[in-house]
Structures are given as C-alpha cells and as structure tokens.
Amino acid sequence: MALTHNSYLVLPRLKVQNLNTISSPFTWGAPSITAALGFMHALQRRLPKDWKWMFTSVGMVIHDFEPQVNGDWVKKFNLTRNPLGKGGETQGIIEEGRAHAIVSLVFGVFALGQQVDENQNQQRLGDISSIVNTMRFAGGSIIPHDHFSQLPLFFMEGEETNELVWGKIKRSLLPGFALLSRDDLLIKHTQYLQSINANATALDAWLDLSRINRHCVMEIEEKDGMHSEKIKWEIYRAAGEAGWIVPIPVGYSALSERYETGVVNNTRDSRVAFRFVESMCSIGQWVSPHRLFDLTDLLWSSVTDHQLGIYRCVNKNSLQEFN
Template sequence: MRQPKLPTLDALLHIPQLSVQNANAISGPHSWGHPGPTHFTGLMTALERKLGSDSGLHFAAVGIVSHGYQAQTNGDYVQRFNLTRNPVGKDGSTAAIVEEGRIHLQLSLLFGLKLDQQRAAASDEELNALAQQIGSTLATLRIAGGSVLPGRSALKPRLTRLAEGEDERARQFRLLRRYLMPGYALVARDDLLHAHHATLRAQAPDATLLDAWLDQSRINHFPVTDDNGDTAWQHSRQQGRGWIVPLPVGYGALSPLYEAGTVAGARDDSTPLRFVESLYTLGEWLSPHRLHDYRQLLWYPTHDADSGVYRCRNDYQAANQTEHHTLGVEA
C-alpha cells in the first residue's frame, strides 16, 4: 500500500482556547486519558456537515493542541473515575453505575481546509466573518462527547489563506504558532515504536510489535548495580526522552463489508457495516515551537479498501519515510 499523503490545502482555520467539559477520557480499550485523534477527525466531519455544502469548505485535516486538562478521577497512586448514577429508573430507583471516564479540556484546534472557487476569491473580511460563523457553529457541537463552554479567551477564530510559496507558508505558520503556545501538540511517533521493537528483538528475537507497544506504554522499574556493588532502582522513562503516550489512531477490519440491512441489530440499516478492532501506535506531546511546518501538526483520515484499515495519520516524521506500520489490538 502506498503511503497516503496529506491533501493539498488552501487555508488554515485556527479555533483558539476551547473549554470542553466532561469529554470522553476512555479513548480505547487499552488506554485512557486525552481523547485520541479519531475523536477530532469525527468532529471535523460533523462540523463540515453542520455548515452544509453552501459554505464552500472541505475540512481535510485537524491539529490538536492541549493547553490544560483535568481528569475526573480520585485516588493517590491508583486512579479511579468519578462515577454517577443517572438517570433514575422508571420506578424512581437509582440505576446501576456504568463506568465512564470524563475529562475537562482546554484546547485549540487547527483545521486544514480546501476552498471552492467562490471562497478562494473571497476577501479577507469575508473570510474573517466566515471564521466567526464556524466558531459559533462549533460551539453547538460535542467534542469527544463533551460540551463546549463559553470561552474566556480574547482570541477569535482566524482563517488564514495559505500563500503559494513554501517560504511564505513557513512564515505564516510561525506567526500562527505563537497563538498555540503555551501548550502541547499531539503528533504520531510510529518511528519510536519500530525502533523499540528492533531493540527488543536484539534481546529476544521472538518479540513482537505488541511487546514493544506494551513496553512503551508502561513505566518499567529495574535495578542497576554500579562498580562498587551498590544497587539503585531506575525506571524506563528517563529525562529527555519526551512525553510519549499510547495512542489509538483508527480501526482495522475483522470482517468483510456487509451490505446495508444484512446484519441483524445494526444501528443503521441504510449504511454498509463491518466489524473492526482498534489500531494503536505511539504518540508524543510536543511544544508547538518545535514544529516547523503546519503539516507536522495536522491529522488526516485515510482508508485502504484492500486491507480494511481506517486510520488517522500525521506527517510529523521525516518526509522520506515511505512506510508507517501500526499495531492492531483487538477491541
């Protein structure tokens, strides 16, 4: 399969300082925390549909920058979700507790857009008014299941038409990057997963990608003895190795694509259906000042019909890397 590429973009839309209450903190069957990129590509699709075809916009990619978060958990070493019993039953009795993880977020989004002819010829004033309209529409939607609260930031949505030359586009991103700080941008680090897999295989030739991913998803403690015979305990998350996280990035097919209406109990009998499992890789939270190109920040959805892989991709890694591999974990 050829490596998919980010579609050609005409403009960037910056939505600053969104406050999201009670977003979904369980982003996959093997991880919890900040919502993964699939939540935001889903938001991107919902926003485009909400605006309608008359908007003249196609949302192709989205960048995620976190300014702060507050997981709704309690406990010291072992964290437990704050759970509620709601709603009450028909007889007024309390319902059983259904575990759901919630998190409050403060984030900024950067959408990559393709413009139709009319929007491409629009004036800066028209694009600015359109950006405010999109920001108001976004406030009516859910982000990863969470509610968007009225923002306190003085910053307003900005729609920037990308210049023709690469140097001028780089200058535009440098200016835009200032409004993304302080914060952390989410990028893909498939390269770290495969580098660690190679390290494990040097010690154990039968080590798999799953072993490498699990090893990078936890903190391993081990004893180290010096020349004097003194032993000290160290852990695998050393300083300077970055803020690495396990990251669900999409789904892989477990079944053929069934015709609409042929699977009993399906939620929608007008849409084809297939069963899938979660796909995982490694991600990293980086300060935006470490990014030098807007393409390093953006996530975009891809689909390969032959392999049945539905995956969000990010081009942070080197442009000459032609193959990205993803770990499949059963849901």
C-alpha cells in the first residue's frame, strides 16, 4: 500500500554545476523529473534508519538555468576532448550537454509518528545539508554553501494550518518555475488532430505542441479596382495551449520481457530483475509556484506496472489519465 506524506522537506536553492541537460534521446533543457526522483531515492538511502523517514514524492523548481552552449542562431554545446591519450593524441568527442542551475526540491515525507524537539530537528537538517553537499544531482556537482537562508526546511502537517505551511514553502521557492505534468493537453490535442486527420497519432500531437509552427496565409487586397494577392506568414502554437509548454521525459516503457536476476550479463546490479526500456515522453508546463493552489500540485511520484511495462513519474495532473 502506497504511503501518503505527512511532512515536507525543502532543499532550497541548490547550486548545481555541469548537470546533464540532455534529458532524453529527444529532448534537452532543464533536468528531467526522473533525475529528481533518482536523487530522492539516493538521499533516502543515506539517511539514518532510526529517523523513520520515507520519501514518497518530490517537486522541482528551477530558479536559474545556464546551458553551456555557444553560437547565435544555431546553438551548440561546449564540448571537450578528455582525457588525452598517449603521445598527446586527442580522443573522439562524445556529445555531452551541460548546464549550471539553481534548483529547489520539495519532498513529500512520511515521518512515522515520532516527536522530535526543535534542537533535534535542527541537527537533522544540518546532517541533511552535509549529506546533500556530497551528492550529485542529474550528474552535476552540488556546490556547498553555508548561508543560513539556504539550509533545509522541514514542516510537519498538523503543526500549523496547511495554508500557513504552503505560504512559507511558496515564499522559499520564489522567484522560480515549477514543473507540472500536462498529459491532459497531449490527450486533448491528439483528439483535436484526429478530428482533422484520422491518421494523426499522439506523436504528431507531441511534436505539434513542442514547436512553434509557421504557416502561410494568402490575403487578397483590393485597390483601384485591382486585386492583388499578398502572402503573410503567421507564427503560432496550438490554439488554447497558453503558458510555458515543453516536451519532457516522464519515465520508461518496456522493450523486452522482464528477466530474472543473473540472466543478463553486465547489468548495473545483478541482484535485481532486469528489463530493456526506452524513454517515455509527455508534455509538461513550467508554472510559478505562487500560481499553485495546493502543495500537492507540485509533487511527483513513481508508478510501476510490470504487466504493462510502464515505469513512469506521475504528477497530480497525470494520475487520472494514467489510471
């Protein structure tokens, strides 16, 4: 049975250097939500077991994002050849997209009913800060800081009203943009394209929502009894899809059967079952936290279905469509 959180842990303004900005085979930009969930599980494994904390979900807010690219119209990643081979010859380049970013993470935590005084709570937050400073986020290095305002924050539900807790967390996240799921837009736009063309697929809708489209409009002008045709180019995104809409990876879909432990050689962990997968993509939206009505709108959790071969991250806006 899935646990529901009764507490919130906020890691405000983590400075991350050289994180991986190629989030899937099809997308690049801000780190994927799968990276945030992976960081959540890695942090969970480093916490002392006697705390009896279980992380259930995570939200990601980007405050600053600086991709390491060059060029004016066509952007290219700044790449390096390393290490040098014998005799000084250079190795072939493997494309790696990097970026510097300032990221805040909000965790939904299930804390097993234990009373912790304020001194113990501050000690724990200091321990968490020390642990986080030794970790990596999305392949990037977390730069330690000792500013008091950047220390982790912890809130227990029930100590104050949810409105007060949410208000404190929102203030700690501003200015910034939170990533939300918009599976509903993808479904709606797929249905719209299929009403025009029965052969349209979800991939067509995803591509249409992921780009700025240009189309030609012919205008007829009348002057002194003469008609002239004028071509006008219009730039638009899909009608009704206002906001900062972006293509995002949301998990993985199975390509093969599920192999038992030890069947496939050279796996990362031979003690767990193995499956070949590919990236699963959807549509997301960046929203300022002050526009959210509830803290749960921000949180993502993982859903696993071995029969369907789906391993994906779900947000409050995508739960209904997934179920």
